[in-house]
């Protein structure tokens with residue numbers, strides 16, 4: 188074998204190792220997650236009182252944040268969970284129209300666009316995160332929230348619950364698991 192082909196082989200092998208490593212350590216960029224949090228916060232509104240009977244049955248599984256998957260490293264699980272929550276929300280946004288006007292949510296449509304753009308960027312730009320397990324853990328929650336959103340008379344309540352819970356996930360992970368995000372400034 189010529190020295191040059193040995194070199195090529197070595198390069199190929201290392202490239203693959205590099206790809207594997209980046210796959211397994213893929214982290215969400217802190218600045219973008221922060222921006223997502225701020226955009227969502229700026230949509231405003233809270234869960235109206237009259238929603239109580241409808242939303243009483245929906246419980247975001249808060250405990251999975253800390254003891255979701257003990258066999259996975261904490262940061263890996265945190266990344267998966269944040270990604271899974273945003274991806275789940277993305278699917279809801281894809282399938283349902285946010286109700287506006289009377290009986291709807293009072294979100295400013297420009298703010299909503301800004302939020303959806305940044306959420307979309309986070310989800311689409313990080314396919315390296317295999318969040319099968321986090322999605323499974325969040326599935327009962329999304330199924331309940333979607334059931335509310337799917338019905339006209341409870342849709343606004345459902346959207347506000349979704350916003351409140353997503354905000355909580357982003358806020359508590361940014362606060363308590365800051366080290367789990369990619370804090371390298373983009374070039």
Ligand SMILES: *[C@@H]1O[C@H](CO)[C@@H](O)[C@H](O)[C@H]1NC(C)=O
Nearest residue numbers: 212213214369371372373374
């Ligand atoms: C963190 O972000 C930088 C800059 O965008 C990127 O080059 C790097 O691969 C990222 N690291 C991880 C572990 O995702």
Ligand SMILES: *[C@@H]1O[C@H](CO)[C@@H](O)[C@H](O)[C@H]1NC(C)=O
Nearest residue numbers: 244245246247248327328331
């Ligand atoms: C989903 O709704 C069912 C039936 O109302 C309830 O028993 C369950 O606790 C809810 N689960 C979540 C995660 O909200």
Ligand SMILES: *[C@@H]1O[C@H](CO)[C@@H](O)[C@H](O)[C@H]1NC(C)=O
Nearest residue numbers: 210315316317318319320321
């Ligand atoms: C993603 O993770 C699940 C559960 O750990 C595993 O079964 C599946 O094969 C993985 N998929 C990919 C594409 O790596």
